[in-house]
Amino acid sequence: MKITLVCIGKTDDRHILDGIEVYTKRLKHYCNFQLQVIPDLKNVKNLSQEQQKEKEGALLLKSVSNQDFVILLDERGKELSSVEFSAFLEKQMVSSVSSLVLLIGGPYGFSEEVYNRGNYKLSLSRMTFSHQMIRMFFVEQLYRAYTIMRGEPYHHE
Numbered sequence: 001m002k003i004t005l006v007c008i009g010k011t012d013d014r015h016i017l018d019g020i021e022v023y024t025k026r027l028k029h030y031c032n033f034q035l036q037v038i039p040d041l042k043n044v045k046n047l048s049q050e051q052q053k054e055k056e057g058a059l060l061l062k063s064v065s066n067q068d069f070v071i072l073l074d075e076r077g078k079e080l081s082s083v084e085f086s087a088f089l090e091k092q093m094v095s096s097v098s099s100l101v102l103l104i105g106g107p108y109g110f111s112e113e114v115y116n117r118g119n120y121k122l123s124l125s126r127m128t129f130s131h132q133m134i135r136m137f138f139v140e141q142l143y144r145a146y147t148i149m150r151g152e153p154y155h156h157e
């Protein structure tokens with residue numbers, strides 16, 4: 001199963017970049033994972049927050065095709081433990097899902113259009129994280145999920 005994490009805007013924060021690099025390298029041993037960063041619109045003049053959200057939403061959806069199973073990372077989504085998330089992933093793998101796409105919203109969240117396309121909403125906590133931090137948290141959880149599936153000693157209950 002191919003897994004693509006799509007997010008908005010590059011980050012210059014060394015800590016986030018380093019964290020992402022560590023886990024994306026490790027993930028290579030487990031799955032076909034890709035991180036796709038689409039340009040943000042923060043420097044486009046005269047855009048209201050609502051317009052930025054709409055336009056970023058449209059850009060996010062360009063990375064999605066009809067057959068993808070689309071998971072929105074959203075603080076109002078379903079909270080799963082790491083073990084539950086691992087089982088959720090495994091379930092997708094054994095079902096007919098060949099491409100899982102996870103979307104991270106921009107600073108103002110998702111547009112209605114994106115919410116309508118999502119197949120599932122996943123929360124990593126009820127707290128709100130920056131759209132840059134959440135990408136690092138997610139890749140660590142994805143790595144953790146694979147180690148749980150394989151019974152490897154990374155996750156301890």
Ligand SMILES: C[S@@+](CC[C@H](N)C(=O)[O-])C[C@H]1O[C@@H](n2cnc3c(N)ncnc32)[C@H](O)[C@@H]1O
Nearest residue numbers: 073074075104105109123124125127128129131
């Ligand atoms: C700064 S947050 C946007 C907050 C926005 N006010 C909202 O209501 O969604 C930017 C993005 O980070 C992701 N995000 C932030 N906190 C999250 C959490 N606890 N669980 C999952 N995703 C989260 C979401 O994709 C969100 O669209």
